[in-house]
Amino acid sequence: MEKYDFSAVTDRRHSGCVKWDDEYHDDLIPMWVADMDFPTAPCVVRALADRVAHGVYGYEHVPESYYESVSRWFESRHGWHIGEEEILPATGLLPALVAILHRGHTLLHGEGEPTAKGVKVIMQMPAYNGFLHCLADNGVELTGNAMRCTEGKYTIDWEDLERKADGQRGGIMLFCNPHNPTGRVWTRNELERVADICRRYDLLLISDEIHGEVMPLGGQYIPMATLDGVRDRLIVFTSPGKGFNLAGTGISNVIVPDASLRKRVSSALEAMLVTDVGVFGVTALQAAYNEGAEWLDAVNRYIGENYRFLCAYITEEMPRLRVTPLEGTYLAWVWHGAYPYTSAEMERKLMNELHVRVSAGTFYGKEGEGYMRVNLACPRSQLEEGLRRMKTLFV
Numbered sequence: 572m573e574k575y576d577f578s579a580v581t582d583r584r585h586s587g588c589v590k591w592d593d594e595y596h597d598d599l600i601p602m603w604v605a606d607m608d609f610p611t612a613p614c615v616v617r618a619l620a621d622r623v624a625h626g627v628y629g630y631e632h633v634p635e636s637y638y639e640s641v642s643r644w645f646e647s648r649h650g651w652h653i654g655e656e657e658i659l660p661a662t663g664l665l666p667a668l669v670a671i672l673h674r675g676h677t678l679l680h681g682e683g684e685p686t687a688k689g690v691k692v693i694m695q696m697p698a699y700n701g702f703l704h705c706l707a708d709n710g711v712e713l714t715g716n717a718m719r720c721t722e723g724k725y726t727i728d729w730e731d732l733e734r735k736a737d738g739q740r741g742g743i744m745l746f747c748n749p750h751n752p753t754g755r756v757w758t759r760n761e762l763e764r765v766a767d768i769c770r771r772y773d774l775l776l777i778s779d780e781i782h783g784e785v786m787p788l789g790g791q792y793i794p795m796a797t798l799d800g801v802r803d804r805l806i807v808f809t810s811p812g813k814g815f816n817l818a819g820t821g822i823s824n825v826i827v828p829d830a831s832l833r834k835r836v837s838s839a840l841e842a843m844l845v846t847d848v849g850v851f852g853v854t855a856l857q858a859a860y861n862e863g864a865e866w867l868d869a870v871n872r873y874i875g876e877n878y879r880f881l882c883a884y885i886t887e888e889m890p891r892l893r894v895t896p897l898e899g900t901y902l903a904w905v906w907h908g909a910y911p912y913t914s915a916e917m918e919r920k921l922m923n924e925l926h927v928r929v930s931a932g933t934f935y936g937k938e939g940e941g942y943m944r945v946n947l948a949c950p951r952s953q954l955e956e957g958l959r960r961m962k963t964l965f966v
């Protein structure tokens with residue numbers, strides 16, 4: 572018997588919630604935005620309630636104990652030793668990314684204009700839509716490294732990456748591990764090859780590890796910073812936002828192992844005021860990292876069961892769909908290419924006809940055509956209802 576009940580439905584409607592209220596229907600089943608429909612860990616709720624009871628929410632410094640919480644968490648949970656000085660708190664990872672892109676010409680070598688315009692970024696495609704927006708809206712030159720997909724398994728196209736990296740010397744590799752939207756958790760060998768390419772072609776490596784706490788089928792993601800020989804060009808993004816469902820509290824961390832690079836990143840974040848984190852984010856993160864491990868394990872197990880449920884349901888009832896094997900994240904990447912609709916058409920049909928909202932594969936670039944991304948972080952009854960409705964379309 573689980574200590575935590577993830578099957579209970581929490582009504583999020585009319586709460587200003589993006590996932591439920593963006594395009595409202597009374598009977599909506601939202602399976603799109605990457606947040607969970609579960610309340611966060613009880614230890615976080617308690618810590619926030621205590622902080623609320625204090626009543627004064629003025630300007631505050633991030634306390635020393637915050638850095639200890641982050642460092643202890645990654646050491647014990649992921650075998651990654653982070654010096655407390657390496658941790659730069661930030662209000663969000665996308666704001667941090669934009670701030671960094673604006674110093675993209677100067678971060679590695681300290682020379683160049685402080686503008687994102689013309690900064691070169693290489694990224695595996697399909698890619699998280701938030702990245703695509705940040706790059707496009709700030710004049711960054713994106714070079715896509717389309718992944719290969721063989722019998723449902725996504726891998727990096729190394730030849731293509733090597734060629735493109737050669738043309739992008741001095742630029743940035745924006746890497747995502749675990750990978751949104753394909754659900755890949757990269758192996759040590761793959762990470763080593765990425766790091767090696769960044770070294771040889773003089774690329775700054777940003778490793779976004781926000782989904783690293785979401786390992787619903789067990790296993791461990793490997794933090795890039797635990798590899799040798801890349802720490803001098805590495806910026807890591809971490810956050811309790813996904814694992815503990817804290818996106819709305821605006822807290823995350825940018826970890827920069829190398830002191831000289833850190834100085835530049837820190838000044839980039841400060842210039843854009845990304846370091847001004849709020850009291851509730853700080854409180855929530857510390858409670859999560861100090862006391863939330865057991866809850867996180869439990870929520871991962873529940874999501875793992877949801878994934879198995881989805882696979883079994885699709886095999887039984889909608890065998891022309893194909894589920895990409897999930898390794899990490901709570902986002903299932905489902906191929907619907909056997910049906911005569913584009914991803915965008917499929918997304919609209921599901922929404923307009925069935926009030927089921929998924930993310931069209933092409934939100935993540937043209938490489939996502941024929942796919943939809945389905946969020947599994949919800950009570951099973953909700954997942955089941957979404958699938959039951961989908962069945963009427965995917966006959």
Ligand SMILES: Cc1ncc(COP(=O)(O)O)c(C=O)c1O
Pocket residue numbers: 605662663664665666699701747751779781782810812818822823
């Ligand atoms: C890979 C990745 N990075 C960053 C974010 C957003 O991070 P934040 O809310 O801290 O800006 C997301 C949200 O879905 C994500 O999937």
